[in-house]
Amino acid sequence: MSKWFVFNFVLLIFLTWKVVNYHSFPFMQVHIWFGVIGVLLYIYNWTRNAVFETIRNVPSRKTKVRLARFSKKVVTVHRWTGNIALIVVLFHGFLILNRYGFNFSNPKMVVGLLALLTLTFQVMTGWLRLYKPTIKLRYVHLYTGMSLFFLVLLHIIL
Numbered sequence: 001m002s003k004w005f006v007f008n009f010v011l012l013i014f015l016t017w018k019v020v021n022y023h024s025f026p027f028m029q030v031h032i033w034f035g036v037i038g039v040l041l042y043i044y045n046w047t048r049n050a051v052f053e054t055i056r057n058v059p060s061r062k063t064k065v066r067l068a069r070f071s072k073k074v075v076t077v078h079r080w081t082g083n084i085a086l087i088v089v090l091f092h093g094f095l096i097l098n099r100y101g102f103n104f105s106n107p108k109m110v111v112g113l114l115a116l117l118t119l120t121f122q123v124m125t126g127w128l129r130l131y132k133p134t135i136k137l138r139y140v141h142l143y144t145g146m147s148l149f150f151l152v153l154l155h156i157i158l
Contacts (some may be wrong), residue, residue: 004050031095041085082123108158115151
């Protein structure tokens with residue numbers, strides 16, 4: 001099993017814990033629900049990286065073939081899930097700006113803005129990989145996803 005499965009699971013548990021312990025749970029405001037849905041879509045897509053890492057590291061050829069076939073079917077949904085995540089996160093950001101305004105001294109807002117920019121870049125590199133599948137672009141997409149993971153985690157913590 002890939003370490004990213006564990007990281008994704010920990011992020012999911014932490015997100016759930018933060019949402020359930022929110023002062024107005026289960027009657028939370030709409031902007032929080034958009035943020036939660038955006039993170040869930042991102043975790044769903046980022047789990048694909050864990051599948052690829054498992055394919056590389058598992059010794060059984062049968063398992064590798066099964067996971068590769070599964071991943072091939074999911075790739076078309078993967079691109080659109082990334083787009084939907086970006087749209088949902090944009091709504092989240094719009095609702096936050098509408099409600100609170102933007103404040104550079106608020107670290108949660110700054111990290112959220114960085115995460116939004118990173119997600120935008122992530123989606124762009126994902127679509128570029130469809131038309132120009134180079135190794136360099138693959139690594140940019142991969143490392144952008146890793147950066148986004150830690151930015152999302154930091155955004156949830158703050």
